[in-house]
Amino acid sequence: MRRDDLGARPDWQDKAGEAGFTFHHIGGELYWDESHAYAFSLEEIEAGLETPAEELHALCREAVDHVLASEEMLDRLAIPPEHRDLVATSWQAGDPELYGRMDFAFDGTGPAKLLEYNADTPTTLYETSGFQWDWLEDMIGAGRLPEGADQFNGLFEALVARFAALFARDEDLHFAAFADAPEDYATVETLAWAAREAGLGAHFTDIRKIGISETGQFTDAEDRVIGTLFKLYPWEDMLRDDFADAIAGAQCRFLEPPWKAILSNKGILPVLWRMFPGHPSLLPAVFEGEDTADLGPDIVSKPLFSREGAGVRLSVGGRDEASPDTQYDAHPRILQAYGPLPRFGEDHVVCGVWMVGETAAGLGLRADRSRITQDTSRFVPHYIDPR
Amino acid sequence: MTPPPRKRAARTRFVLMGSAAFGLAACQPEQTVEATVFPSVEECRAVADLPENAFTAEECAEGFAEAQAIHAESAPRYADRDVCEAEHGGECVVETRSDGSSIFLPLLAGYMIGNMLGGRGMAAQPLYRTQGGRFATPGGGTTLSGLRGRTNLAPAAFSSAPSTRTAAPLSRAAVQSRGGFGAGRTGGGTAARGFGG
Numbered sequence: 001m002r003r004d005d006l007g008a009r010p011d012w013q014d015k016a017g018e019a020g021f022t023f024h025h026i027g028g029e030l031y032w033d034e035s036h037a038y039a040f041s042l043e044e045i046e047a048g049l050e051t052p053a054e055e056l057h058a059l060c061r062e063a064v065d066h067v068l069a070s071e072e073m074l075d076r077l078a079i080p081p082e083h084r085d086l087v088a089t090s091w092q093a094g095d096p097e098l099y100g101r102m103d104f105a106f107d108g109t110g111p112a113k114l115l116e117y118n119a120d121t122p123t124t125l126y127e128t129s130g131f132q133w134d135w136l137e138d139m140i141g142a143g144r145l146p147e148g149a150d151q152f153n154g155l156f157e158a159l160v161a162r163f164a165a166l167f168a169r170d171e172d173l174h175f176a177a178f179a180d181a182p183e184d185y186a187t188v189e190t191l192a193w194a195a196r197e198a199g200l201g202a203h204f205t206d207i208r209k210i211g212i213s214e215t216g217q218f219t220d221a222e223d224r225v226i227g228t229l230f231k232l233y234p235w236e237d238m239l240r241d242d243f244a245d246a247i248a249g250a251q252c253r254f255l256e257p258p259w260k261a262i263l264s265n266k267g268i269l270p271v272l273w274r275m276f277p278g279h280p281s282l283l284p285a286v287f288e289g290e291d292t293a294d295l296g297p298d299i300v301s302k303p304l305f306s307r308e309g310a311g312v313r314l315s316v317g318g319r320d321e322a323s324p325d326t327q328y329d330a331h332p333r334i335l336q337a338y339g340p341l342p343r344f345g346e347d348h349v350v351c352g353v354w355m356v357g358e359t360a361a362g363l364g365l366r367a368d369r370s371r372i373t374q375d376t377s378r379f380v381p382h383y384i385d386p387r
Numbered sequence: 388m389t390p391p392p393r394k395r396a397a398r399t400r401f402v403l404m405g406s407a408a409f410g411l412a413a414c415q416p417e418q419t420v421e422a423t424v425f426p427s428v429e430e431c432r433a434v435a436d437l438p439e440n441a442f443t444a445e446e447c448a449e450g451f452a453e454a455q456a457i458h459a460e461s462a463p464r465y466a467d468r469d470v471c472e473a474e475h476g477g478e479c480v481v482e483t484r485s486d487g488s489s490i491f492l493p494l495l496a497g498y499m500i501g502n503m504l505g506g507r508g509m510a511a512q513p514l515y516r517t518q519g520g521r522f523a524t525p526g527g528g529t530t531l532s533g534l535r536g537r538t539n540l541a542p543a544a545f546s547s548a549p550s551t552r553t554a555a556p557l558s559r560a561a562v563q564s565r566g567g568f569g570a571g572r573t574g575g576g577t578a579a580r581g582f583g584g
Contacts (some may be wrong), residue, residue: 005537123583172543175409178569181581192409201543204409211565213527214474215391215551219565225526227549233582236573245566249531251549305573307584373584 001044001108002385003344003364005036006145009138021131023182026376033378034126034135035245038349039364039385044108045152045363052112052281053102053353056272059279060117061358063271064091064262075332077267078304078332083239085318086248087258093319095257096166098230099125099159101263101364104281105375107342111280112351114272115339119355120256120264121307124379126186128354128364129155132381139383148386155354156211162356163198167228170202173255174220179206183375184232191230207230207233212243218250218314228253235261236305265292266302266334285336298338303331308375314338316371323372349380419539422501424514431500442500442509450511454498458513461525461548465491466556475516487563490556496522497534501545510545524548545561 009015012034016024022033040048067073068088079087100120106112133153139145167173173195175188192202205220210229213219218226229252231238238244239261247258262268269285271296276282284294303311310325313342316338341348347367354362368377422519423442425431431447434440442450464482465471468491471479475493482490493515500511514531523530526548571582573580 087573118584121583123581170542171546174566177583178581181583184581184583187583189409202409206569208566208569210568212567215525215527215548216555217526217549219527223527225528225548227526227546233568234573237571237582238568239571240572241568249555251554279555308490310574331573 001106002039002344003036004032004039005304005386006032006139007036009135009142012135015134015138016131019131019134021186025189028275029376031376031378032131033380037135038344038380038382040108040315040382041265042384045384048106048108049104049112049351049353049363050152050360052114053104053355054358055282056102056114056117057100057355057358057360059272059276060119060263060268062120063268063275064259066272066275067262067268068259073267073271077262077265077271077330079261079265079357080239080244082100082258083244083247083258086239087261089248090254090257091259095253097260097355097357098162098166098255098259100256101352102355103343104351104353105339106351113283113339114281115283115336115350116266116302117263117268118307120260121232122352122354123183123187123232124352124364124366125155125354126190127379128352128362129153129159129190130332132364132379135315135381136383145383146386150384151382152363152384153361156190156333158356158359158361159191159194160197163200165357167195167200168200169199170201171228172203173228173230173231174203174205175232175251176205176207176210179204188230188232207231210243210244212250216246216249218243218246218252226252228249228255230255234264234305234307236265252340266304266306269302269336270334283337283339285334286385288333288335290335292335294336295335300336300338301333302336303328303333305331307374309372309377312372314371316340321371323374325374329350341373347378347380350377388549398562407505420501420503420510420536420541420545422499422544423537424497424499424531424534426497430535436446441502446500446509450500450509451498453511454495454513457497457511457547460550460552461493462495462513462551463515463525463527464554464556467491474518476520477516499531501540503545504542512545525551526528 100119102110102114102117136151141154168199175192177184177188195202209221211219270287273285301313306328311328312323316319347371348371349367350373352364353360365380365382366373366377367380429449432444435444435447473490479491479493495513496516497514502508512524517523521530529544
């Protein structure tokens, strides 16, 4: 893994505009950053990231089974008791997963260490599967990268194939997000393109406009019944919303399925460490209040529920660093051994490996001067160097 | 030696346009199915031989049998007679479940038949009166203004609705509400930048 200061395409902002990629700057700061890129060898991608991600996903599935067998574990993960049947039923029925993203600390040499698994509502799907790929093609076309340069990015194709495998042709899917959140919307729009390419119908609804029909089914803003709902809205919130009691009887298929409530929860990290202690891709982790002897001196504290680094606190070398976002601070926490992100120049870089079904299908990198990756961390492209 | 491209995507670029991925694309009218609606099998049979109609008396009967079968499987079912009658603006019938409990169903008001695309034959759906005096398919996905005539519908209008035969019956509290998702309670109700991560 190497940082190449390739320089940006001179016309990249025009290309972003043409592609409808509107959030290349966030709050006036650069978000899409192609001034440099990261080069990997094929070996680093395959043995370093792809294989461990698929193995960890399989371990995660074992962990779901384990958690569902224990009320104590379900308590630890703060799964509401009244909705545990919903979660268990979806697992026992084999409801299929669509996608997820594992964030790793990986520098190309040692084993990649799982920081967390965003198994329910990962975003940056457009940047990863679309604009990053366009960047590679342009760079090869301009002779700035070698002809054989490649990218770990079969993500869009894998999603098309997954949709085609899970649904009958012409079936209608609803995609729900917050319409006023452009990054979230871009992710559901990308999924909708994939669904359409798989021959399915795709409809958007704002999550807040979902209703319940006279037959107890969920409906969209235009009162159409929702048979399958992709929701870019986390299960931990779904299960605490006013409609939570209606989910079990709504006869609706969900993407992600309810059992992802267990995986998208930071509590899965100590569960994995208990079940598979010493696994090379896992960082030691415990629930807050448990013995921290395994963790070493440098510790990261994370709320059970949080996204984009919110509520994360680091204690490294006796110095503390905390995310400025404290909205999740009321939740129980887990403690994880600090897995340092590789540093290139002033940037700390995290490797996000995308899962589609049970297969690793692509890579997106985020870079930040802070050691805590957050929603404003820059997206940086990567390529596989053929040399 | 250069390894063969293995990770590479092979496709054309796609564009985010704010809505183009959803619903009907602007320049591509969706294929439709011609649906014919009847209050009874007798009325269907009576017009089956007219030259403008592409169905036979036999298909009228087959369609009615299919609508009845879907009715048995997917009719809206209520725990309370009053709620059923209010929702359907008229009479509901009682059905006794194996556990002895009583469930209420609206009467079949009519049915529709349509010739499915791609030679998949004739399809049918039962229709129920709605509160507003219109007529809807079991899932409520398609609503029609009357019980006689011809109209063009999306093929999905003939998709089967989920079974209600053994599902929990509906109660008054579950009828017609909106806005029950999105409170974002684990984050204290604030989501400045959406809910993804």
